[in-house]
Amino acid sequence: MALITLNKLVIIGVGLIGGSFGLAIRKAGIASNIVGVGRSQENMQRALALGVIDEIATDLTSALEGADFILLAMPVGQTEHIMAQIAPCLEHSTVISDAGSTKQDVVAAARNHLGVHLKNFVPGHPIAGAEYSGVLAAQNDLYINKHVILTPIEETQKMAIELTSALWLACGAKVSHMRMEEHDEILAATSHLPHILAFTLMNYLHKNSNHSENLLRFVGSGFRDFTRIASSSPEMWRDICLANREALIKQIIAYQEELSCLQSMLTNSDGKALKESFSQARKMREDWLNRET
Numbered sequence: 001m002a003l004i005t006l007n008k009l010v011i012i013g014v015g016l017i018g019g020s021f022g023l024a025i026r027k028a029g030i031a032s033n034i035v036g037v038g039r040s041q042e043n044m045q046r047a048l049a050l051g052v053i054d055e056i057a058t059d060l061t062s063a064l065e066g067a068d069f070i071l072l073a074m075p076v077g078q079t080e081h082i083m084a085q086i087a088p089c090l091e092h093s094t095v096i097s098d099a100g101s102t103k104q105d106v107v108a109a110a111r112n113h114l115g116v117h118l119k120n121f122v123p124g125h126p127i128a129g130a131e132y133s134g135v136l137a138a139q140n141d142l143y144i145n146k147h148v149i150l151t152p153i154e155e156t157q158k159m160a161i162e163l164t165s166a167l168w169l170a171c172g173a174k175v176s177h178m179r180m181e182e183h184d185e186i187l188a189a190t191s192h193l194p195h196i197l198a199f200t201l202m203n204y205l206h207k208n209s210n211h212s213e214n215l216l217r218f219v220g221s222g223f224r225d226f227t228r229i230a231s232s233s234p235e236m237w238r239d240i241c242l243a244n245r246e247a248l249i250k251q252i253i254a255y256q257e258e259l260s261c262l263q264s265m266l267t268n269s270d271g272k273a274l275k276e277s278f279s280q281a282r283k284m285r286e287d288w289l290n291r292e293t
């Protein structure tokens, strides 16, 4: 028996993240009616056929009428436009949250458009996902044992935070709170930098391979592991990189310095320094894995 119930859940952007949220909430038996708002008719028809949503919204006013909770799960570059569109249709008790990978830009858009509804807005970010996009990739267990970071602002009401937390907990997630500035700085290092390293490795190999047909023919699982995330959505990652560009640029500069250090070790044939560097990296990864289990 679910402890919370929603008469109407509205998901704006019914792809991997929004679709997985819908499926998990449906599995938990919380929502009577799940309405999807989308950009691609084809994707929305699939969402309906897969049972992720009960209805496809025809217009925002009727979609948001009587909504208890709205999840924004489209690429972060759409947030400003969507906030402007939903603001006039919001009811006083509707709680709004998002799943965007960056938080300061999303909060700025909320401040620009939500007015009296700002108190009902709970910025959020599930640290779970995949390199696949669209509702076909949605899974009802995507959030089980995964972290969700909420970055409430001073205006955010306790009631809105409690409802948002309860919904993510019902999806099986672990909820934490963080300042949005800290969120964007940390995620630039642990999520945004690794993605651009994977994208740029593929581009670098493409440009420098002389199109040798053997280049990728004999790659091992190391290459597969390292580059998995280069299969991720270009639109989503363009938006994330632009939204968090200052923090990301800092990370790129620091990473280039680290690469230069390694280059010097090679230039000097400094095996001792190389071994120390790799040992330190391995220890950090092992300590992290041990803490995880």
Ligand SMILES: NC(=O)c1ccc[n+]([C@@H]2O[C@H](COP(=O)([O-])OP(=O)(O)OC[C@H]3O[C@@H](n4cnc5c(N)ncnc54)[C@H](O)[C@@H]3O)[C@@H](O)[C@H]2O)c1
Residues within 6 Å of the ligand: 012, 013, 014, 015, 016, 017, 018, 037, 038, 039, 040, 043, 073, 074, 075, 076, 078, 082, 099, 100, 101, 102, 125, 126, 127, 128, 129, 130, 131, 132, 133, 134, 135, 233, 236, 240
């Ligand atoms: N993919 C991940 O691993 C991951 C993880 C955590 C958070 N996020 C964040 O979640 C959000 C969604 O990512 P995703 O992986 O589900 O992407 P996705 O491409 O699978 O889904 C996004 C959906 O939003 C729709 N959309 C785009 N513009 C729209 C608009 N103006 N109005 C309505 N719908 C619109 C698209 O048609 C698509 O169906 C992004 O903000 C992303 O940063 C992604």
Ligand SMILES: O=C(O)C(=O)C[C@]1(C(=O)O)C=C[C@@H](O)C=C1
Residues within 6 Å of the ligand: 100, 101, 126, 127, 128, 129, 130, 131, 190, 191, 192, 229, 232
């Ligand atoms: O597992 C993946 O494929 C992901 O990229 C998920 C991932 C990440 O871990 O960096 C990507 C973006 C997010 O905002 C959160 C999670």
